Amino acid sequence: MDAGLDGDQGLTRVASFLHRRAGVRLSLLLSAPLAWLGLAYLGALAALFVTAFHTTDTFTGELVRTFTWANFQDLVTVEVYRTIALRSIGVALAVTVIDLVVAFPMAFAMAKPASPRSRRWLVIAVLTPLWASYLVKAYAWRVMLSSGGLLGWGFGVTATILTLAYLWLPYMILPIYAGLERLPDSLLEAAGDLGARAGRVFRTIVWPLAFPAVIAGSIFTFSLSLGDYIAVKIVGGRSQLIGNVVYDNIGAANNLPFAAAVATVPVVIMLIYLAAVRRTGALESL
Amino acid sequence: MKLSRLSRTLLRLALAAGLGVIYVPLLVVLLNSFNADRTFGWPPSGLTLRWWGAAWNSSGVRDALWTSVQAGLGATAIALVLGTMAAFAVQRYRFFGRDVVSLVIILPIALPGIVTGIALNNAFRTVLEPFGVGLGLFTVVVGHATFCVVTVYNNVLARLRRTGAALEEASADLGAGPFTTFRLVTFPMIRSALLAGGLLAFALSFDEIIVTTFTAGAGVRTLPIWIFENLFRPNQAPVVNVVAAALIAASVVPVYLAQRLSSDVGAH
Amino acid sequence: MRPTGLAITAAALVLVTACGGGGTTTTGGAPPPGRSGFVPPSIDAPQNLGTGEGQVNVVAWAGYVEDGTNDPKVDWVTPFEQETGCQVNAKVAGTSDEMVNLMKTGQYDAVSASGDASLRLIAGGTVAPVNTSLIPNYTDVFDGLKSKPWNSVNGVPYGVPHGRGANLLMWRTDTVKPAPDSWSVVFDPNSPYKGKVTAYDSPIYIADAAVYLMATKPDLGIKNPYALDDRQFQAAVDLLKQQKQLIGEYWSDYTKEIQAFKSGDSVVGTTWQVIVNVAKSEQAPVEAVLPKEGATGWSDTWMVAAKAAHPNCAYKWLDWIISPKANAQVAEYFGEAPSNAKACQETADAKHCDTFHATDETYFSKVHYWTTPIAQCLDGRADVTCKDYAEWTRAWTEIKG
Numbered sequence: 033m034d035a036g037l038d039g040d041q042g043l044t045r046v047a048s049f050l051h052r053r054a055g056v057r058l059s060l061l062l063s064a065p066l067a068w069l070g071l072a073y074l075g076a077l078a079a080l081f082v083t084a085f086h087t088t089d090t091f092t093g094e095l096v097r098t099f100t101w102a103n104f105q106d107l108v109t110v111e112v113y114r115t116i117a118l119r120s121i122g123v124a125l126a127v128t129v130i131d132l133v134v135a136f137p138m139a140f141a142m143a144k145p146a147s148p149r150s151r152r153w154l155v156i157a158v159l160t161p162l163w164a165s166y167l168v169k170a171y172a173w174r175v176m177l178s179s180g181g182l183l184g185w186g187f188g189v190t191a192t193i194l195t196l197a198y199l200w201l202p203y204m205i206l207p208i209y210a211g212l213e214r215l216p217d218s219l220l221e222a223a224g225d226l227g228a229r230a231g232r233v234f235r236t237i238v239w240p241l242a243f244p245a246v247i248a249g250s251i252f253t254f255s256l257s258l259g260d261y262i263a264v265k266i267v268g269g270r271s272q273l274i275g276n277v278v279y280d281n282i283g284a285a286n287n288l289p290f291a292a293a294v295a296t297v298p299v300v301i302m303l304i305y306l307a308a309v310r311r312t313g314a315l316e317s318l
Numbered sequence: 319m320k321l322s323r324l325s326r327t328l329l330r331l332a333l334a335a336g337l338g339v340i341y342v343p344l345l346v347v348l349l350n351s352f353n354a355d356r357t358f359g360w361p362p363s364g365l366t367l368r369w370w371g372a373a374w375n376s377s378g379v380r381d382a383l384w385t386s387v388q389a390g391l392g393a394t395a396i397a398l399v400l401g402t403m404a405a406f407a408v409q410r411y412r413f414f415g416r417d418v419v420s421l422v423i424i425l426p427i428a429l430p431g432i433v434t435g436i437a438l439n440n441a442f443r444t445v446l447e448p449f450g451v452g453l454g455l456f457t458v459v460v461g462h463a464t465f466c467v468v469t470v471y472n473n474v475l476a477r478l479r480r481t482g483a484a485l486e487e488a489s490a491d492l493g494a495g496p497f498t499t500f501r502l503v504t505f506p507m508i509r510s511a512l513l514a515g516g517l518l519a520f521a522l523s524f525d526e527i528i529v530t531t532f533t534a535g536a537g538v539r540t541l542p543i544w545i546f547e548n549l550f551r552p553n554q555a556p557v558v559n560v561v562a563a564a565l566i567a568a569s570v571v572p573v574y575l576a577q578r579l580s581s582d583v584g585a586h
Numbered sequence: 587m588r589p590t591g592l593a594i595t596a597a598a599l600v601l602v603t604a605c606g607g608g609g610t611t612t613t614g615g616a617p618p619p620g621r622s623g624f625v626p627p628s629i630d631a632p633q634n635l636g637t638g639e640g641q642v643n644v645v646a647w648a649g650y651v652e653d654g655t656n657d658p659k660v661d662w663v664t665p666f667e668q669e670t671g672c673q674v675n676a677k678v679a680g681t682s683d684e685m686v687n688l689m690k691t692g693q694y695d696a697v698s699a700s701g702d703a704s705l706r707l708i709a710g711g712t713v714a715p716v717n718t719s720l721i722p723n724y725t726d727v728f729d730g731l732k733s734k735p736w737n738s739v740n741g742v743p744y745g746v747p748h749g750r751g752a753n754l755l756m757w758r759t760d761t762v763k764p765a766p767d768s769w770s771v772v773f774d775p776n777s778p779y780k781g782k783v784t785a786y787d788s789p790i791y792i793a794d795a796a797v798y799l800m801a802t803k804p805d806l807g808i809k810n811p812y813a814l815d816d817r818q819f820q821a822a823v824d825l826l827k828q829q830k831q832l833i834g835e836y837w838s839d840y841t842k843e844i845q846a847f848k849s850g851d852s853v854v855g856t857t858w859q860v861i862v863n864v865a866k867s868e869q870a871p872v873e874a875v876l877p878k879e880g881a882t883g884w885s886d887t888w889m890v891a892a893k894a895a896h897p898n899c900a901y902k903w904l905d906w907i908i909s910p911k912a913n914a915q916v917a918e919y920f921g922e923a924p925s926n927a928k929a930c931q932e933t934a935d936a937k938h939c940d941t942f943h944a945t946d947e948t949y950f951s952k953v954h955y956w957t958t959p960i961a962q963c964l965d966g967r968a969d970v971t972c973k974d975y976a977e978w979t980r981a982w983t984e985i986k987g
Contacts, residue, residue, distance in 0.1 A: 047495030058411045065404035069422050073464055076441035112984040137332035145326055152577045161340055163569030167545050168562035172343040178849040187835055230325055251428055259430015269835040272986050275432050282436055287976055298430045306428055
């Protein structure tokens with residue numbers, strides 16, 4: 033705590049310099065995160081996007097850096113990619129809706145009536161499964177869904193939706209729970225005192241205030257489902273999603289440009305989604 | 319809050335049902351770790367402790383576990399630093415492009431993992447390879463840190479928003495320099511948010527498979543990669559269930575800690 | 587205001603990266619194969635071996651280079667290290683493509699390449715021809731594996747065979763009657779097993795359809811299931827699109843298929859011998875057969891990098907892995923036919939070679955080993971272009987829908 037006098041003075045100089053120059057403080061603070069995420073990550077994304085305009089020499093596998101629209105043309109003209117993209121969006125939407133319907137009552141039950149101590153344990157109960165490996169959970173669902181298993185409903189797109197909904201459920205519960213926890217009890221009591229019934233209270237008070245949290249949770253479930261390729265391989269039967277197309281093209285076909293072109297589809301979708309929800313303030317509740 | 323008996327019961331039922339749905343597959347995993355049948359046939363033909371023994375002896379598991387821990391710690395450390403810095407910048411200052419910063423930080427986790435994975439893989443190969451740095455633990459840590467920043471960022475941001483700048487200003491008025499203020503006033507305030515964010519970042523990194531597959535190259539084996547590789551091998555697949563079951567049991571502690579910490583200072 | 591700022595930054599980044607990347611020249615200097623023949627870059631095989639360099643870095647499939655870390659009883663690496671003093675650093679790769687990419691970095695000395703990677707490695711100048719006189723155990727390798735199209739060019743061997751296996755037709759004996767002997771049971775649109783048929787989830791499976799067409803539609807003129815021109819390719823793709831209606835799921839890993847057959851989710855489809863054996867040991871009522879039309883298969887080759895940093899140790903490793911004892915061990919662990927004839931006496935299961943048809947050349951004469959389809963037809967036709975693997979992949983996506 034007590035530095036030598038010289039040390040103190042040097043430090044004080046720097047300290048007072050920083051204290052006066054808010055701009056310097058700000059740039060110091062921002063430089064590292066932005067360099068990492070802004071330059072490096074965005075740069076990597078941009079580089080990937082640029083690759084989408086290239087092709088690979090099919091024999092030697094080397095990248096041929098001549099500008100061409102061929103990949104995007106294929107993507108748009110060949111029907112199967114549209115089918116797959118729509119299917120993936122459909123799956124992501126279904127997963128989000130299912131998670132929302134299941135998570136909301138759970139989150140509400142956790143946030144409002146429960147006592148603080150049981151609240152903590154409930155959150156732990158919800159968080160703990162996140163530590164079980166994603167792969168193992170997906171395989172457990174496969175066991176349950178196979179024709180001799182606990183549920184025996186078979187594989188396919190429905191199975192994929194169920195499994196994904198299961199996997200991402202905690203990601204939906206937690207933001208909604210956090211949002212509902214912040215909801216002042218007094219508001220709800222006041223509404224009750226003024227004669228509003230449960231349905232009305234929900235519609236006019238709970239839902240609008242919890243909405244940003246709901247959106248925050250939906251960002252997770254939507255994005256995680258949109259790009260997933262592993263769960264569908266495990267329980268998806270013979271169906272494939274857009275993540276599989278990207279993955280197959282990176283690996284088996286060594287066709288990075290085409291994979292990059294396909295990858296722009298979920299990126300564009302997510303960017304649109306993010307831009308749309310920015311207004312709701314959901315990004316802060318992530 | 320006053321809820322009717324019916325609503326309360328219904329909510330409790332929903333909660334119980336939900337928790338049931340969450341835990342049934344985990345019980346299946348646990349049961350399969352004792353399953354004598356190597357291919358998870360259902361119902362299990364017999365119970366055995368063989369797999370638990372095999373997991374205990376497997377150095378493949380131990381190495382993978384250690385690699386995952388290292389990657390997690392590295393990523394969390396970086397995320398803590400970067401996330402805090404960014405949170406301070408966004409919360410305490412007004413500047414052009416403030417929203418953009420939030421968006422950029424969220425992007426790695428909002429975009430599908432496979433996109434982040436191949437972008438980073440492509441970047442690492444083009445940028446690092448000329449320097450002889452191949453894909454390895456370093457690139458895994460970099461990849462994980464990229465999407466872990468957001469958890470720390472959000473937690474610290476929320477805490478800073480709640481506590482406001484008043485205490486720091488008071489400290490400055492009393493004559494403390496920025497470093498002292500940080501050490502004695504700000505840091506204790508955000509400490510639990512840091513821990514909660516850090517734990518969540520660690521959890522994210524620990525179970526991550528998609529980005530890791532693309533940034534680890536072929537030599538680095540984190541636990542999820544080990545699981546992925548061994549799920550395909552008839553002799554190893556049940557060991558995977560053991561690992562998963564053990565992880566669930568072991569994770570209660572850090573999760574509990576995270577909960578204690580985040581509700582600590584926050585509750586007022 | 588702000589979106590514009592973001593857009594400007596993004597545009598700037600794109601410009602920077604687009605200008606920054608120079609053009610890449612194809613490494614290895616191999617010109618794209620002309621229609622007259624595949625000309626690999628000229629690289630010399632070493633004439634003699636020196637002393638071991640102390641280590642060797644290999645790229646291999648999971649299960650090929652076991653040193654006891656996954657199962658203490660499964661280890662053929664430690665004896666090698668003790669005998670030769672060469673420490674083995676193995677990188678396990680998941681796909682042929684990963685292997686090709688890893689080998690291109692120049693950091694590895696040897697690779698266990700499948701037929702769909704070996705030609706690309708040769709063409710890219712990544713691997714060198716192998717001087718088989720420096721590998722004593724090579725003489726004991728089955729003749730049916732030596733100097734094949736996927737491991738040699740113009741009679742020059744580029745590697746030593748590791749082992750081989752065929753993709754078989756497996757069925758559940760209690761559901762599929764009578765016992766099938768033809769692929770028609772999975773391709774016939776009126777198959778009674780609709781919804782419970784399975785197929786291998788990889789574009790290379792198109793070759794399986796081609797094999798079936800070779801027998802059922804000879805007028806298509808398919809001679810090599812990996813050399814398909816437009817017409818032949820389209821026929822194969824149509825057949826597979828039709829098959830999709832029968833498919834319950836496509837498989838790409840062992841446990842998935844075993845479990846599917848055990849639970850009855852799948853009752854008939856392509857398989858590997860090892861899957862049949864494990865399924866049987868799990869009391870699943872299955873049998874397998876090599877159908878009369880023939881089948882696709884795989885034969886992996888150990889190759890040495892052109893710029894290997896440790897060539898002597900690499901050669902020692904090649905000699906070791908095809909030595910009778912080690913070859914027997916890996917063949918049993920992985921579940922395939924060994925490449926060394928003497929390995930058959932070394933297997934723990936005395937019937938291993940019989941089960942895997944190691945000495946049965948008639949059996950393997952009906953097996954079309956995996957190899958990368960390239961534009962230049964592999965059956966020697968010079969008047970047409972064949973479909974390359976990129977097109978196979980695209981078609982596979984369309985087939986699966």
